[in-house]
Amino acid sequence: MRLDRIDFAILRELRKNARLPNKTLAERVGVAPSTALERVRRLRESGAISGYHAEVAPAAVGIGLQAMISVRLARHSREDLDAFHAYLLTLREVLAFYHVAGANDYLLHVAVADSDHLRDFALDAFTTRPEVAHIETSLIFTFRRNPDVPIYREAEEG
Structure with a gap:
């Protein structure tokens, strides 16, 4: 279009x-x-508009802590990547995930009730997975979505 x-x-x-x-x-x-x-x-x-979403106040639904979890996989076969991707979609704590290049393979934006929940979630969800070699957690102090959308294409004449 x-x-x-x-x-x-x-x-x-x-x-x-x-x-x-x-x-x-x-x-x-x-x-x-x-x-x-x-x-x-x-x-x-x-498909230029792919959906509409409600921005939910975290505290209203019991989210007291958000974090980014970096995940490094042990192997990089297509089967492992596909299985891990499908697994991430089953975890309610995962708000968004990014398959990235660099030292780590995935960045996961997670939302939990508190620090105990974060610890238990990280241990239970990732250290038990055979394809996961390493995780690192960073707390999010502030999260704001930019309401603007960068547009890098030129407008068509017509």
Whole structure:
């Protein structure tokens, strides 16, 4: 799908607030409400918008501590990577994970109730896995999502 400046403006506005009323969205990007509605539909259908998410206050659901866990695997076969990836998707404490290059293979953003929960989770979830060679945990003191989206493509004319 070719995106123009209006599509990019819509993506920026929805990234800031996905619950923005269509009329307000249309005003902010300078189009008619019917145009905004059709553009959002096209962006969804094309996959440019892949979903909408609620930002949940951690304390409201009992999350008292967040951390990044670096994981280094012992082996790097396709089977081990696929199995570890599938395993991570089963862990409710894992908010997000990144398969990365460098000294470690994965960075995991985890959310737990407290430091005891973090210790037990790290030990139980990772030190028992044969493909895991090393873990390192870093506490997160502050987490904020940037509501802006970097756009590196040029808008299409048209």
